[in-house]
């Protein structure tokens with residue numbers, strides 16, 4: 111099973127990810143822990159929102175605003191990085207945490223490597239589904255690369271200039 | 276100048292360690308070429324045609340003599356003994372090895388320098404007026420605001436993987452713009468509102484490159500304390516909606532055009548509503564803290580035009596030429612701003628040797644409170660020279676090659692490294708500059724032409740800012756051969772404009788003669804002392820076209 115980092119600890123990833131379907135309203139959603147595409151969730155939210163084992167994933171060009179009304183009910187939101195150099199997911203994560211006040215698990219998925227984890231964490235991700243060829247042990251170190259930061263972030267609500275002694 | 280405290284040192288040291296680890300993993304095969312690429316770029320390391328190139332950041336152009344000496348050492352120890360000042364107030368080493376790059380960065384970190392975000396799709400070095408803090412023309416010193424932006428943009432977690440590179444420039448002079456804010460992704464003009472409150476006019480979407488564009492004003496007045504939250508709103512809109520499918524359409528200017536400036540401004544304002552009263556809003560304490568790093572040095576009470584200056588000015592024509600061309604008025608009586616030109620015949624524009632860098636450090640110590648500035652025009656500036664010592668300084672810099680009195684004239688050419696160094700080039704640019712400098716070596720003729728910018732880029736990326744040169748030269752590739760396209764009528768500054776293409780391109784040997792013809796048209800048509808750009812605006816492109824292609 112691929113590994114997952116959650117709140118600084120290594121686990122096996124128990125979730126199944128469904129790919130985007132042509133007809134989102136007809137996509138079969140199996141039992142168990144399933145992460146469904148945003149479109150599927152939106153099309154089937156009446157039936158899915160009663161389940162506690164459903165997560166939703168957003169692609170980098172999708173709008174987190176679409177989740178706004180139900181966001182607090184979700185057990186897991188994942189944001190896809192189609193390529194590690196596609197930086198839209200960082201803004202999406204901040205919006206989910208800061209604009210929509212989501213408190214649950216926020217996961218980076220897709221092309222998730224080591225050297226981006228620190229920034230991802232700062233933008234609100236607390237969960238990382240690493241690309242399968244990456245070592246989770248080494249990745250942990252990537253979460254603490256910098257011992258100080260200038261900007262406010264989800265991990266540090268005050269910018270350095272409000273904390274400088 | 277800004278002095279690092281423990282926090283700043285810690286952040287830059289962590290960065291050096293991080294990059295050392297990344298470089299190790301790259302050589303161990305744990306990072307692919309593609310994965311290492313943005314990491315090394317964001318540490319200033321390009322791989323160029325002949326060797327890697329390290330672009331060292333000079334925040335808003337300021338250097339101390341201590342930093343200069345370290346740059347000289349690094350240039351000597353890790354390179355072939357010379358470096359290149361770029362048009363973006365950075366310094367490039369052309370021959371370091373990838374293995375050495377982390378070591379170079381460690382040496383630079385000791386003197387509060389780095390190469391952070393000098394390359395890659397992130398927020399780059401913020402630039403400003405080379406005369407900031409010493410010119411009489413400015414409203415306030417813009418450097419504290421540049422430093423505030425530097426700290427905010429350094430390792431900003433949300434904006435490290437933008438669609439494309441992102442450049443911010445700040446200007447504080449109401450009537451002139453040496454920072455070229457109209458051709459930056461974001462241009463900030465520091466202004467006051469009717470009540471005298473300080474703030475910024477915000478321009479977005481200017482740029483050179485393949486699709487040159489003049490920036491649009493998206494906010495007439497942004498209050499001083501709202502700087503960072505507003506930048507954050509702009510960057511977030513760009514990060515989310517800027518194009519990522521085509522790198523030639525990925526700059527913010529394309530997004531602003533597609534959404535229209537009004538539409539873009541609306542999006543930004545809506546985003547900003549959520550951010551403006553958040554913790555990133557600047558505080559009085561922080562603004563005062565940063566400003567305290569930019570207080571005036573210990574100026575003496577002096578008079579203008581002391582006899583030590585007036586006498587040689589009257590007696591020595593060469594000195595007087597240099598003085599009128601290369602020396603600029605200072606805000607304090609008895610002081611002057613001095614441009615040291617790095618455009619000597621036979622030397623590629625902007626190139627300096629390690630010993631020249633050390634000489635510059637000595638000059639800064641002896642004449643200018645140990646500080647020096649680098650300019651977009653690839654020259655350097657001593658900001659605080661006593662007028663009574665100008666003659667002495669001039670005599671000293673003549674043999675060093677820093678006193679060519681051509682500032683702002685035809686032969687003060689802005690030129691990118693081009694095909695001699697850069698793997699993206701279509702054509703060489705330095706030999707063109709050299710041929711033009713050789714052709715127009717008659718200084719009286721050059722003076723008579725007056726202010727005239729000639730800018731050369733080796734390809735569409737426009738590092739030589741050819742679009743905004745009064746005469747612009749662009750290297751193009753025609754079936755594998757190097758050709759040059761000429762544009763006329765570009766201008767930087769408050770009335771910036773993009774040059775118009777003259778017509779079909781030329782071979783390198785033809786260039787000096789073609790430029791001469793363009794100049795002849797100007798000389799024939801000029802009214803009195805009219806500047807080249809004004810003549811062009813009056814008569815248009817046609818007369819130039821007719822003469823050149825006759």
Ligand code: SF4
Pocket residue numbers: 691692693694697698699700701732733734735736737738739
């Ligand atoms: S303009 Fe082109 S050739 Fe010149 S330095 Fe830039 S990328 Fe290289």
